[in-house]
């Protein structure tokens with residue numbers, strides 16, 4: 322039996338989950354890997370908050386204690402954020418320590434650079450937990466779709482926002498009440514801005530695109546909208562049309578160009594993605610040979626995420642035994658060619674307010690006609706002198722949509738409050 326010692330950077334929601342799983346499942350891990358795993362040292366900032374763990378692991382505020390400990394072979398980064406996580410991971414890899422992380426901000430922004438450092442130093446760098454928490458999606462795409470051509474990956478990849486949307490629509494909670502509870506339950510990032518603005522989901526879609534299409538996108542390449550400006554009235558109106566609004570990430574090959582976007586999307590009530598609630602995530606991978614596949618599970622929370630971290634730790638452990646560390650987690654690489662706006666086509670939900678004077682609908686119809694777009698459904702409600710119009714269009718390209726939205730923006734008497742893609 323071999324003993325492998327781990328170092329943890331961070332002992333919060335996920336870090337404490339990892340500590341618990343390593344301890345509780347030690348026998349099974351030993352059976353499967355032939356190794357006894359122990360968390361030797363954990364790095365935190367404020368020791369006073371972690372005294373309850375001091376009996377089972379040594380606590381430190383000094384990174385060098387982990388870096389310079391020759392017994393520690395695998396370091397798990399669960400602090401979050403870019404700095405100092407990037408510097409720590411780079412230094413660890415250069416000192417021949419294998420690294421596991423759940424840090425999507427870092428991997429989405431610097432993944433290829435860090436993977437190159439890992440490879441040069443014959444170390445593993447794995448990050449299954451960075452996307453969709455407990456769903457084993459990255460290793461699945463890398464291993465089980467190796468030969469198939471993935472054409473689309475879409476899904477609900479942020480637990481916090483899905484939890485908020487569920488509580489607001491099913492329990493009648495306010496946005497702020499639901500967000501506070503998501504923070505309390507450990508689903509949200511320490512600063513939840515990236516969750517609610519869609520940036521966290523965008524980072525995950527960048528990583529999914531790396532695995533699905535081999536491309537490296539920058540966050541600036543992606544249109545990102547969150548749920549922080551979502552109106553209750555649009556949620557109700559979507560429901561009246563037969564749809565549920567979810568924060569959806571879409572990464573799609575369109576005429577061999579790559580299109581990635583994050584935003585609220587209207588999903589038909591009977592579509593599997595419409596039934597994903599609370600902190601659960603679901604990722605639908607579509608590939609040429611296999612067609613649609615759907616992966617479902619908890620996208621946030623300490624223990625579910627810890628399971629993904631442990632799947633990396635045990636994989637690294639097996640590589641240590643075999644002496645095979647240093648292979649890339651994902652070795653599919655392709656140049657990024659953006660899809661053409663004229664090729665990206667969806668139906669859209671448009672929510673508008675019009676001054677209720679004669680000729681307004683005619684004007685709107687003319688704007689639609691000018692861009693060669695047409696109505697699939699339309700409703701009007703009145704609020705004094707203001708008319709609220711909700712439209713579902715037939716499929717139109719992003720190019721048509723942008724021209725239409727510019728026309729609307731240039732007209733003082735028509736205001737657009739939402740433009741969301743419609744699935745199906």
Ligand SMILES: NC(=O)C1=CN([C@@H]2O[C@H](COP(=O)(O)OP(=O)(O)OC[C@H]3O[C@@H](n4cnc5c(N)ncnc54)[C@H](OP(=O)(O)O)[C@@H]3O)[C@@H](O)[C@H]2O)C=CC1
Pocket residue numbers: 330331332333334335336364365366367368370398399400401402404405423424425450451454507508509510511620621622623626
């Ligand atoms: N929570 C979740 O459901 C999921 C989280 N993730 C990712 O996992 C990572 C960890 O998240 P989570 O556990 O929720 O975060 P927490 O905020 O709960 O925990 C962060 C931990 O890291 C420590 N830490 C932070 N910065 C430093 C630093 N500079 N030096 C030393 N220690 C530091 C904190 O110590 P102290 O308290 O002393 O400051 C704390 O122990 C993040 O990258 C997150 O995005 C991924 C999937 C799901």
Ligand SMILES: N[C@@H](CC=O)C(=O)O
Pocket residue numbers: 451453454478479480481482508509510516521620621622
């Ligand atoms: N804050 C994230 C945590 C998992 O990645 C989320 O809510 O999905």
Ligand code: NA
Pocket residue numbers: 449450451452453454455456457458459629
């Ligand atoms: Na995962």
